[in-house]
Amino acid sequence: MRAAVVTFPGSNCDRDLAVAFEAAGFQVHRVWHRDSALPEGLDVIGLPGGFSFGDYLRCGAIAANAPICREVKAFAERGGHVLGICNGFQILLETGLLPGALMRNANLHFVCKPVDLRIESEASPYTASYGRGTEITIPIAHHDGNYQADAETIARLDGEGRVAFRYTDNPNGSAGDIAGVLSANHRVLGMMPHPERAIDDLHGGTDGKALFTGLAEMLVSA
Amino acid sequence: MKAKVTVMLKTGVLDPQGEAVKSALGSLGFDGVDAVRQGKVIELDLAEADAATAEAAVTEMCEKLLANTVIESYSIELA
Numbered sequence: 502m503r504a505a506v507v508t509f510p511g512s513n514c515d516r517d518l519a520v521a522f523e524a525a526g527f528q529v530h531r532v533w534h535r536d537s538a539l540p541e542g543l544d545v546i547g548l549p550g551g552f553s554f555g556d557y558l559r560c561g562a563i564a565a566n567a568p569i570c571r572e573v574k575a576f577a578e579r580g581g582h583v584l585g586i587c588n589g590f591q592i593l594l595e596t597g598l599l600p601g602a603l604m605r606n607a608n609l610h611f612v613c614k615p616v617d618l619r620i621e622s623e624a625s626p627y628t629a630s631y632g633r634g635t636e637i638t639i640p641i642a643h644h645d646g647n648y649q650a651d652a653e654t655i656a657r658l659d660g661e662g663r664v665a666f667r668y669t670d671n672p673n674g675s676a677g678d679i680a681g682v683l684s685a686n687h688r689v690l691g692m693m694p695h696p697e698r699a700i701d702d703l704h705g706g707t708d709g710k711a712l713f714t715g716l717a718e719m720l721v722s723a
Numbered sequence: 724m725k726a727k728v729t730v731m732l733k734t735g736v737l738d739p740q741g742e743a744v745k746s747a748l749g750s751l752g753f754d755g756v757d758a759v760r761q762g763k764v765i766e767l768d769l770a771e772a773d774a775a776t777a778e779a780a781v782t783e784m785c786e787k788l789l790a791n792t793v794i795e796s797y798s799i800e801l802a
Contacts, residue, residue: 559791566788595791602793605739649736649794674739 502527502720506547507573509534509564514550514586514697521697522547525713534567544720545582546573548589550642550695560603560645561591570596582626582716583689587643590681590691599682599691600658601650606643607674613642615706617669618680618694622662625687630715637708639694641672646693648675648682658682665690724769726781727800730790731762765789774801 504527508515519529522545530540534553539546554563564570570592577583577598585593593599606612615638623633631637650658655677658664665681673693681692696709732738738760745759767784771777781799790797 558788562788562791594793600793602791604736604794607737607739609739609743647739674737 502544502717503530503540503542504528504545504547505530505532505540505543506549507532507534507569508549509551509553509567509592511553511555512549512551512588514588514695517695517697518547518549518586521700521709521713524700524710525717527713527717532569534564534569537568537572539569539572539576543576543581545584545716546576548573548583548585548592549697550587550589553588553592556645559591559595561588561593561595564588564592565595574598577684577689580686580688582720584627584716585689585691586695586697587641587646587693590693591645593689593691598689599684600654601648601682603645603693604647604649604674605645606647606672611642611644612646612672613640614672615640615699616672616680616694618666619669621664621667622683622687624662625665625683625690626716626719627690627712628665628715629719630711636669638699638706639696639709640698641694643673643693646673646675648673648679648693650676655679661685663687666692666694724772724774724777725802726767726769726777727802728765728767728781728785728789728797729762729800730765730785730795730797731760732794733796736794762795777801 504522620631620635663683667678696712699709741759741761785797
């Protein structure tokens, strides 16, 4: 299985994400934002956390228009798997691959702490191995994680099983306590919490591990 | 010609920064500020001399990059 991790100027979780993919058995290709082509035969692309382009204009807005993101978008539209974490989630929203927007946290604070999430949809390769209703603890670290969309979109996400995770104690004001959302084909996941920061006992928890190993298992059996 | 783009959060979208500014103004003793909305202004110097063509181009820039139309609205002034 092959994963690509894209690095933008200001990405800072790219290596951690690569390590998490590798630990789950992926061969990882590191891709630079100016690259105009993706490696052949990819199973999944990871967009990492960080502060791409210094969060100028809006978080993720400049990165979403980087040359490589045209390829990421085309990959997703061909049915490819894309995982965007934190800034990667912001980038996915700016590309239009996922609906909604992430605004400044309602309390205006940068929030950096482990939070509890409930698996809301098991109908995705990222969440199937956890099982619906399972609670996991994953760190968050963001200033702009306040997920918002119009009521119609939120209802559609709910109805189509596209809310992947909800916070059990909302840290940022997100509508419906939403922490992660899926695309219509359930292959693109954007989430604010950092599962790649919870894959080793030394991290203080390993609840993020199953996201990567579960994805690997689903891709192998597919 | 020059273009000035003003980007604001759409009406109805909660603006936590505007709320914080409002609260700070209140604590400075400025009474009677009923609402504060915070946005951004982007100034562009354009090679284009025709106003209609420039406006069409800046509109496209707003739609593609300068504003996130999920949560933001924009207005364009040309000079």
